[in-house]
Amino acid sequence: MFVYFWSLVCWYFRPIIKWLLRHTTRMCELQRICYGELCGAPRTLAVEESLKLSRNANIKTLIVYLNDFADQRAITNQTKQKILEEAIVTILVTKKINPTAHPDFAKSFGKCVELIWGYRQLCVECEELRKTPYDADNPEHELLLLKLWNLLMPYEPLDARVTKQWQHIGFQGDDPKTDFRGMGILGLENLVYFAQEYPSAATHVLSHSTHPRYGYAFAIVGINLTSMALRLLRDGSAKTHIYNSSKSFPTIRAFHQLYCYLFYEFDGFWIDSKPSNMMEFSSIQEKFENSIRMALADSSTVFRINISVDNV
Amino acid sequence: MGNCIRSMLQRLQKKKCSEKTIILLIVGLDNAGKTSVLNCISGDSNKTTLPTMGFHVVSLKYKSYTVKIYDIGGSSQIRSLWPKYYNGIHGLIYVVDASDISRLTENKVVFGELISHEYISGKPLLLLANKQDINEAIDELDLVENLDIEHAANTMKCPTRVEICSCTWKEDQSKDNTIGIKNGYKWLLDIIVKNYTALNNKVKIQNVQGERNIEVQSIALDSPSKLSIHSNPFKPIKELVLKKESTHTPSVSQNGIVTNGKKLKKMFTCRNKTAPLTTEESVIEINDTSQSVKFTPKALELQKNIQTLPPILNPIALDTDSHNIAIRLKSNRPYTAPERSQRFTNKITVINIPGQVA
Numbered sequence: 001m002f003v004y005f006w007s008l009v010c011w012y013f014r015p016i017i018k019w020l021l022r023h024t025t026r027m028c029e030l031q032r033i034c035y036g037e038l039c040g041a042p043r044t045l046a047v048e049e050s051l052k053l054s055r056n057a058n059i060k061t062l063i064v065y066l067n068d069f070a071d072q073r074a075i076t077n078q079t080k081q082k083i084l085e086e087a088i089v090t091i092l093v094t095k096k097i098n099p100t101a102h103p104d105f106a107k108s109f110g111k112c113v114e115l116i117w118g119y120r121q122l123c124v125e126c127e128e129l130r131k132t133p134y135d136a137d138n139p140e141h142e143l144l145l146l147k148l149w150n151l152l153m154p155y156e157p158l159d160a161r162v163t164k165q166w167q168h169i170g171f172q173g174d175d176p177k178t179d180f181r182g183m184g185i186l187g188l189e190n191l192v193y194f195a196q197e198y199p200s201a202a203t204h205v206l207s208h209s210t211h212p213r214y215g216y217a218f219a220i221v222g223i224n225l226t227s228m229a230l231r232l233l234r235d236g237s238a239k240t241h242i243y244n245s246s247k248s249f250p251t252i253r254a255f256h257q258l259y260c261y262l263f264y265e266f267d268g269f270w271i272d273s274k275p276s277n278m279m280e281f282s283s284i285q286e287k288f289e290n291s292i293r294m295a296l297a298d299s300s301t302v303f304r305i306n307i308s309v310d311n312v
Numbered sequence: 313m314g315n316c317i318r319s320m321l322q323r324l325q326k327k328k329c330s331e332k333t334i335i336l337l338i339v340g341l342d343n344a345g346k347t348s349v350l351n352c353i354s355g356d357s358n359k360t361t362l363p364t365m366g367f368h369v370v371s372l373k374y375k376s377y378t379v380k381i382y383d384i385g386g387s388s389q390i391r392s393l394w395p396k397y398y399n400g401i402h403g404l405i406y407v408v409d410a411s412d413i414s415r416l417t418e419n420k421v422v423f424g425e426l427i428s429h430e431y432i433s434g435k436p437l438l439l440l441a442n443k444q445d446i447n448e449a450i451d452e453l454d455l456v457e458n459l460d461i462e463h464a465a466n467t468m469k470c471p472t473r474v475e476i477c478s479c480t481w482k483e484d485q486s487k488d489n490t491i492g493i494k495n496g497y498k499w500l501l502d503i504i505v506k507n508y509t510a511l512n513n514k515v516k517i518q519n520v521q522g523e524r525n526i527e528v529q530s531i532a533l534d535s536p537s538k539l540s541i542h543s544n545p546f547k548p549i550k551e552l553v554l555k556k557e558s559t560h561t562p563s564v565s566q567n568g569i570v571t572n573g574k575k576l577k578k579m580f581t582c583r584n585k586t587a588p589l590t591t592e593e594s595v596i597e598i599n600d601t602s603q604s605v606k607f608t609p610k611a612l613e614l615q616k617n618i619q620t621l622p623p624i625l626n627p628i629a630l631d632t633d634s635h636n637i638a639i640r641l642k643s644n645r646p647y648t649a650p651e652r653s654q655r656f657t658n659k660i661t662v663i664n665i666p667g668q669v670a
Contacts, residue, residue, distance in 0.1 A: 172342035172363055172387035181343070182362040217389060220363045227362050277393055278385075281366030 014053070028095045034108045041243040041299045047112040058094040062087060066113070070120040073128075080114070080249060087113050115243050118250040122242070123233055126186060126255055130230060134180035134188065144188055145176060151195035152206055152218075170209055170218030179223060186230070187223040193256040194222070194263055201260070201305065205267040214271055216278055224281075225266060228289055229259045237296045244302035261303040262292070332512070333378045334504050337397055339426065340407035341419060342386040345442040348479035349407055350383045352493050357479060363387070374501050391422065398431035399518035402504045402511050405438045405496075408455060410476070411446035416458050423459050431518050433468040435511065438475065438500045445478040445489060452476050473499050 018029055025032060029050050037043035051063060069075050069083060088106050092099055099106055135141050142161075149158050152169050159165060162175045171179050180187050195202040209218040232238040233255065241258060242250050269288045275281075295301050338346045347361040347368070354370050364385035372379045382397060384390065406426070408419055426432060441455045452474040456462060465472040477492030504511060 167388065172385075178343040179363045182360040215389075217365060217387060220365050220385075220387065224362055224365055227360075278390055279366045279393055279396075282368060285365075 015055075028097065030091065030095065030109060031097065031102065031105055034105050034112070038300075039108070041240045041301075043108070044112045044115045044243045045239065045299060047109065048116050051116075056094055058090060062090045066117050067120065070117045071124055073121055073124055075117060075121050075249070077249075084110050084113060111248070114249050115246060118246070118248075119239060119242055122250050122252065122255060125252055126230055126233060129186040129189065129252075130184045132185045134177050134185060136175075136177050141185060141188070144185075144192055148188065148192050148195060151192065151199065152202065166219075168210075169206065170216070170220055170222070172217070172220060176219065179220060183223050183226045183230070187226045189252075190226045190229075190256060190259045191219065191222045194260045197256075198260055198264070198305065201264050205263060208267050208271060211271075214275060216270065216281065221266070221281070222263060224285065225262050226259060228285070229255065229262055231289075232258075232292070232296070237293055240296050240299050240301050241303050244300070245304075258303065261305050264305050265292075265303075331378060332376065332508065333380055334374070334403070334501065334508075335401045335515075336379065336381045336403050336405060336500070337401045338381060338383045338405045338407060339394055340386050341409065341415060341422060342388075343412075344386060344407040344409040345479055346383050346386060346407045349405070349440060349442065349477070349493055350381055352477075352479050352490050353381065353497050357490070366390070375505065377501075377505065379501065394426070395429060395431075398429055399522040400515060401435065402508075402515060403436045403438070403500050404432065405440065405500065407440045407442050408459070409443050410441035410449040410451075410455060411443040413448065413450065420459050423461075424464060427464045427468050427470065432470065434470060434514065436471045436473075436500055436503045437465065438473055438496045440493065440496060441474065441476045443478055444476045444492075445480050449476075471503055 021032065022028060027035070030047060033043060033046045033050060037046050051059060054060065054063075066083070066087065069079075075083060088110050091097070091109065092106065097105060134145075146158070149166075149169070153165075156165070156168075164174055166174060166176050173179070206218050208214070209216050209221070229238070233242075238258060242254050245257065246254055266285075266288055269291075270284060273280075273284050273287070275284060295303075338350055340346050342363065347364055348357070350368070350370055351357050351359050351361065354372060364383060367382055367384040370381045370383070372381065382401070384394060384397065404426075406423060409415065427437070439452075439455070439459075439461065441450065441452050443449055444451075450458070456474055461472060461474065464470075473496060475492035475496035477496070478489035479493070480489070
């Protein structure tokens with residue numbers, strides 16, 4: 001009831017306030033945001049909100065148009081510049097902004113558009129990878145799996161494709177292919193990225209996972225964390241981190257980076273909470289997720305892996 | 313007015329207190345489809361499933377009962393932790409990936425260990441042959457033969473039912489696949505509800521026992537001297553209370569069983585797809601179930617020895633050599649088992665070829 005009433009008030013008063021501010025400051029809302037808010041997540045989130053609430057027909061069609069591009073994954077490095085220019089021109093024309101008087105506006109607004117729709121495209125991209133199931137007949141998938149082994153266990157050659165050795169890196173059975181259910185190839189790509197980009201962190205985490213008391217299944221936890229990262233991405237909580245960390249268009253790399261951070265932090269969290277056995281995983285994971293969500297609620301958050309492996 | 317409200321509140325509270333809970337456990341090898349089965353039972357079959365690390369709990373309602381279902385991960389690392397959950401449960405669901413023939417021997421070993429646990433005996437068991445949507449999947453009769461379920465269920469006096477099912481839902485096959493899960497689940501809950509008092513008392517005793525075991529262990533670990541805890545006159549009051557409870561409850565449980573005994577027996581002989589034998593072996597007194605708490609694996613072994621051919625029951629050869637199983641099956645084939653024909657011999661070869669891979 002209250003929510004309904006509040007939205008009604010907003011619906012009528014927002015335009016009035018905007019009109020007042022527009023005439024006192026001689027700037028539109030987007031300009032005020034771009035000049036007033038800090039670069040990164042605060043500005044981008046505010047621009048996103050402002051565009052979403054806009055009732056201007058031109059801006060509405062622009063949003064639909066950009067959404068279509070992102071959903072079809074059509075924003076690439078080649079098309080990016082053209083799309084951005086179109087978006088900026090549309091805004092300048094509808095809001096009657098003089099580009100020579102406000103040269104900074106076009107630049108910072110362009111960056112916001114890039115981040116907002118890059119994020120949207122990233123969601124689509126991750127979803128696509130998640131839906132691709134691991135296929136044992138696909139040589140690319142097989143090679144990726146073997147790469148993961150070689151990265152994590154460089155000194156121990158794999159005896160066969162189906163072997164108990166997979167359990168050393170925390171798969172459930174003799175054949176890892178069944179463990180990628182749910183997260184598909186995205187789970188594998190995440191693991192490979194982690195092992196490839198942060199070899200010292202990955203081996204450190206792997207050695208923790210074989211701890212006699214606080215051990216856990218490395219790969220299975222990794223796949224569960226992929227699911228968690230994807231959850232954060234889908235419900236928009238990860239926006240703060242992605243908007244803050246990306247200099248330009250966010251790609252799948254940004255998601256991998258987020259994943260690596262989560263995995264490394266989770267490992268520390270798990271060891272610190274001293275679980276009595278693996279059965280406590282779901283409760284600890286829930287706690288961990290809550291703490292991450294708390295951190296993401298602060299719009300200045302940006303996650304960076306701080307590797308302190310050498311002194312362990 | 314105040315009195316009225318108070319009485320209402322009291323009544324509500326009483327209702328809350330008398331609310332009964334049923335605890336079920338889902339186990340099985342990894343990738344058997346335990347989480348999918350649970351999703352199917354709880355009604356959201358579209359959820360994506362991940363390999364379960366640790367366990368999930370889902371609470372559901374059935375008639376006036378609260379049903380709690382524990383879904384435990386099936387990876388070999390977690391399997392050693394399963395027995396910790398056996399004491400608190402009323403019933404068990406065992407899920408088998410019926411399409412993966414190469415893991416039937418592993419299933420047989422795991423299932424054998426599971427069912428011979430002292431806390432499992434007498435509790436109802438639902439076996440699901442999952443993934444029937446895949447062409448190579450074996451049906452329930454083959455499963456019963458391969459896992460030697462008849463024998464295990466008979467010796468442990470577990471009311472057992474086997475269902476075929478599948479959790480994936482394709483348009484062309486309509487909804488029929490999940491019906492096995494629903495029927496089996498309903499059967500399991502019905503049989504628990506019918507014998508609720510007996511089962512619940514058993515669970516309570518086992519819980520107390522389990523706790524005491526842990527306590528004894530911790531005391532034994534903590535005490536530096538080798539003094540036996542029985543000679544110690546100073547016991548924590550909690551332990552005394554527990555002891556009193558445990559001495560008190562058996563009488564009730566026996567009463568419960570006496571009244572429910574006939575029903576239980578009827579269940580055994582008629583309703584199950586894999587009913588225990590009607591030969592002299594199944595004429596074990598149902599009363600025994602109340603004392604089954606005291607069963608130890610050794611006692612079981614003894615019982616087995618008496619009942620079946622003694623020389624073949626070599627525990628090492630039990631699970632590995634399928635020829636021995638064939639001979640052992642001959643000794644006590646129940647009336648519900650499929651006729652022994654070429655099919656049976658076929659099955660043995662099926663076990664042999666992929667089973668030896670591991």
